[in-house]
Amino acid sequence: MHISEGILNSEILVAGWVVSGAISAYALYKMNSQEIPKVAMLTSLFFIGSFVHIPVGPTSVHLLFSGLIGAIGGVSGFLAIFIALFFQALLYGFGGIGVLGVNTLIIAGPAVLLWYFLKPKITTNLNFVSFVGGFLPVFFSVLLLVGVLILNSVHLDYAVYMIFLFNLPLMIIEGLISLMALKFIMRYRPNFL
Structure with a gap:
């Protein structure tokens, strides 16, 4: 789900860095040493989840765990994804440093924002909220990815539809992982959330 270097124009790159930098700075400011x-x-x-590739048709998708990260970390989850994407770009060339702001916003933004609204409802309907909390961040990340590519005027119309189609199984898998993990956490360490 990373956008590679050289695809986006400079206006989108600067906007991505400004927004991601501001949210990361806020998360760093709010974070305490514990x-x-x-x-x-x-x-x-x-970081590790991104190396688990799931073959889908002629390509593969990788796990994000963004919903789980948003549920556990809140706004600090944005910072965690930013750091992981930075090291992936630096060590393995996934994405790149120039597009780091946009990639962080695409992946971390929906996770943190959705869990801001979903977390108060987790005690009322744990199963539904946990599944939706894993499914929807990936769904909105894919929509943001497609939106950024369309906004950038990349003429990859066929790829835009394929991106959504190939990530559909990932959305379901992420929802199920989030469901199982959050049920376990709510049962044994509810204060962890």
Whole structure:
């Protein structure tokens, strides 16, 4: 789900950096020293999860765990995804440093924003909220990805439809993973959320 270097125009890159930088700075400002291990754990969860590729048709998609990261980390989850994407760009060339702001906004933005609204409802309907909390961040990340590509005037109309279609199984898998993980956390460590 990473956008590679050289695809987006400079206006979109600058806007992505400004928004992602501001949210990351806010998350860093709000984070206390006790949250550092949690952010490190969420960073490693995203970093390692991105290496689990699921073959879908002629391509493959990879796990994001963005909904789970948003549920556990809140706004600190944005910072965790930013750090993980930075190291992936630096060490493996996934995405790139120039598009880091846009990639962070696409992946972390929906997760943090959705869990801001979903977290108060988790005690009323744990199963539904947990599944939707894993499914919808990936869904909206794909919509944002498609929107950025269309806004950038990339003439990849066929690819835009394929991006959504190939990520549909990933949305379901992410919803199920989120459901199982959050049920476990709510049962044994509810204060972790």
